[in-house]
Amino acid sequence: MLVSGGNVAHFVCFLAARAAKADWDVRTCVGRGAGRRLCVYGSAEMHTWIQKAADMSGLGIDAIRWIPIGADLRMDVDALRQQIVSDTAAGDLPFLVVGTAGSVSTGVVDQLRDISAVCKEHGVWFHVDGAYGGFAATLPQAPDDLRALSLADSVAVDPHKWLYAPLEACCALVRDVEALRATCGYHSPYYHFSQHALNYVDLGPEASPRFVMCLLTCARQSASPPRKPTWMRSIARWWIDCSAEARRSSRICYSTVVMSGARAS
């Protein structure tokens, strides 16, 4: 689905995950079924879209389990597994894990392959925030952790970041189209289109979307074809090097944390 920005793309994926994983009707009983509460997991480095999604979906931000990060600033996958096990034992329903492919403050990539394995083990939807770094997964020098976003149930990528598409152009990629339909498909008499056609009104929150594809096409046409791949590769190389350095260097981590205001002392 092409939508207006990362926040909206993530929200669409969040709702699709909820529809797919809750074993009760979330349209009538939002956050709990038979006393079980839906829980969502992600690292302390996650973008604020997660709070908005938890709040606006009606689950509430206390449904978010903030998984600690290690010294390398990536989600601690053992802590994730333990939290899922303990929530399940308490009778709650873990429905969504968010892995980050390029965090806001340092650009680090979570161990997406290992996170995917935990999700498979526990039957949880695996979503990747690729708003910033997702496109770099297509490049030859992309590290394995980044390429592992191909294992996700859903990914959000932002052409209006690295691809320099004009605002607002973002894309939600969801493997199971039926999860989107279960979230957004409503059939009133005035929207009674053919069931066999692909009607985007059934798959996303908007009935009157902007023509985002036009923005993407213009951006592609305005980029010089022979230069663009080299340019994108060199930015990708720079980013991969910087995020590896950020993981190694306490100085870089410290200054970034102070800049983001998260832990100023």
Ligand SMILES: Cc1ncc(COP(=O)(O)O)c(C=O)c1O
């Ligand atoms: C990692 C990450 N996720 C999500 C977002 C939200 O994207 P948007 O600003 O397009 O809503 C951003 C934007 O800065 C981001 O860097």
